[in-house]
Amino acid sequence: MDTSVSRPELLLVADAVAREKAISRDEVLEAMEQAIQKAGRAKYGHEKDIRAVIDRKTGEVRLSRWTEVVEEVEHEDSQIPHYIAIKIQPNIQIGEFIIDPLPPIDFGRIAAQTAKQVIVQRVREFERNRQYEDFKDRVGEIVNGTIKRTEYGNLLVEIGSSEALLRRDELIPRENFRNSERVRAYIYDVRKEPRGPQIFLSRSHPAFLAKLFAQEVPEIYDGIIEIKAVARDPGSRAKMAVTSKDATIDPVGACVGVRGSRVQAVVQELQGEKIDIVPWSGQAATFVVNALAPAEVTKVVMDEEAGRVEVVVPDDQLSLAIGRRGQNVRLASQLTRWDIDILTETEESERRQEEFKTRTSALVNDLDVDDVIAGLLVTEGFQNIDELAFAAPEEIAEIDGFDENIAQELVQRAEEFLVKQQDSLDQQRQELGVTDDIVELDCFTPQMLILLGEKGVKTLDDLADLASDELIEILGADSLDEETANAIIMSAREHWFEDEEVDKTQEEEK
Structure with a gap:
């Protein structure tokens, strides 16, 4: 700022800055007022309440000192006791201010430089606030921008008059962008930061893939087809689960498009990332089977308490079900939110046989019965002696080859074994x-x-x-x-x- 600048020219400067930074004229003038106030306090005293006002029509600058009227003075430079204030202005009340006009400031080189820094800083703050207000409700959108510059591998993207950050770890692996190149990305967060970009972009976020499909598939945009879940290994492979609200529309076919036209448009944007589109199901077991495609599944065992599912596949399908470096089963697990264990039919058969032998042997030893009776009990679902002890004799008698006498004898032996076991454990507990x-x-x-x-x-x-x-x-x-x-x-x-x-x-x- 320079004292030789005519007052109307302040308004012209404010208009130019407002247009360039896309902020309001009043915000620029407010920044100028704060700069003049800072210069005034440097001249008249930092403890004093110096205020500047720029007339919005003429550009006239008025500088004044404000002194608060109080009952008891705590700050002598900015307060005055009421009994003295009424001598200056008889009708003044506590809490009001005495305003003393001050002469204009003759800006020197240092004062002008300080004022310029204040204006630049305030304009940047207004600009960041404007960006936040413009984008805070746009989280979840896809935007197109231009690469402005690169800093330590992170890209600063120009979106209109705003600037966003695309971190290196939010890029698809092995993709490179040059300055001035166009880029499409997903807004995953907008937040206030003390400095730097406030808009955060991603190309590796799962929702980026979902939004790309919404742009390519009208049925998704119209809400007929819903994307229920997405799992990505960015740049390599992805899985997406879809469902249709209209029974006449195939959700998978609609997303693939004629000759794969729709899915190919998304694949090209994602640098060749392979995409498996699978039908979503409310039945967890069915959904897991669909998610493991293209592998075939012969059996699914769910453990809801542990959140785990055991999947049995044909021996020749094991590598396909697991995928390269476990990619297929990992993505299926992320998609379904179940921990998935893969077994071949041979492994599952061997494990069942081993479990059968172990349980049969335990019942033979605990009940003092032969292998045939123990085997029949295990085959009928009695996993251990506790289940047998609390079972109804009538239930056991329904097993082929058993009668009521045998059933009662088995229950009695099971109960006697548990009593002996309890006594033994109790004695061991007391000894300890x-x-x-x-x-x-x-x-x-x-x-x-x-x-x-x-x-x-x-x-x-x-x-x-x-x-x-x-x-x-x-x-x-x-x-x-x-x-x-x-x-x-x-x-x-x-x-x-x-x-x-x-x-x-x-x-x-x-």
Whole structure:
């Protein structure tokens, strides 16, 4: 800024900056006012409340000092006591200001440079706020931009008058862009930052693929076909699950297009990334089978509590189901949100035979029966002796070759075995020194009590001193979760508080 600049010229400068930066004229003038205020405070004192106003019509600059009227003065440079203020302005009230006009400032070189820096900084702040307001509701859109420059592998993309950041890890591997080259990307985040770009772009985000299909497939744009899930290995392969709200429209065929025209348009944009489009299903098992395409699946076993699914495939389909470096099964797992284990039919058969032998052998030893009876029980679904002990004799008698007498005898032997096992475990627990107080918590199985005793946890105090992760380590991660472990430890600590209450009561009685 220069004192030789005529006042109307300030308005011309403000108009030019506003057009260039795409911000309002008032915001530029406000930045100028703050620059003049800063120069005024440098001349008259930084503690004083100096304010500048630029007339929006004439460009006239008015500089003034504002002094607040208060009951008790805390800042002498910007406040005045009420009893003195009424001598200057008789009707003035507490909280109002005395305004003293100041002479114009003669800007020197340093003051002008400082004012310029303030204006530039404020204009940048207004520009960033304008960008945020323009783009905060555009998260999830695809935008076209031009590469402005590259910084440490990250691309700064010009979108109209705004600037966005496309990080190197958000690019598709092995793709390169040059300055001034056009790029299409997905807005995945817009946030306020103290400096630099606020708009963050991605070409590797799963939603980028979904948005590209929405642009290529009218049925998706119209809401007839819905994309339910997307999983990507950017630049290599992707899987997308789709469903149709119209039974007459094939969702997979509509996304592929005539001779693959629609899917090829997306593949070209994604640098040749192969895309598997599979039908979505509300049945988890069916969805998993679809997601593993092109591999064939012969059997699916779901474990809903663990969130795992075991898939059996023909021996010659194993490599296809797993994919190169596990890519196919990994993408299928991401798509379905299930942990998937792949087994061949041979492996599954061998495992079943081994499990059958193990369970049969256990029943032979525990019940003192021959292999035929034990084998029949396992074949009918009795996995262990506990299930047999609590089964109804009538249910067992329905097995071919069994009658009521045999069924009752088997149940009785199972019950006797469990009683002996319980007595043996209880004796072992007592020998280890695990007290009855821990047993009375009714939180542990006999086997758990043995594990506690072997690790030196024998009293309530020992248990109460443990942390949840220590208890889980002793009993095994499959035995209990962190929430349950914390609840058990808190139960063990209850007697501490009870003892404190007793001691407090005894002291009061004394």
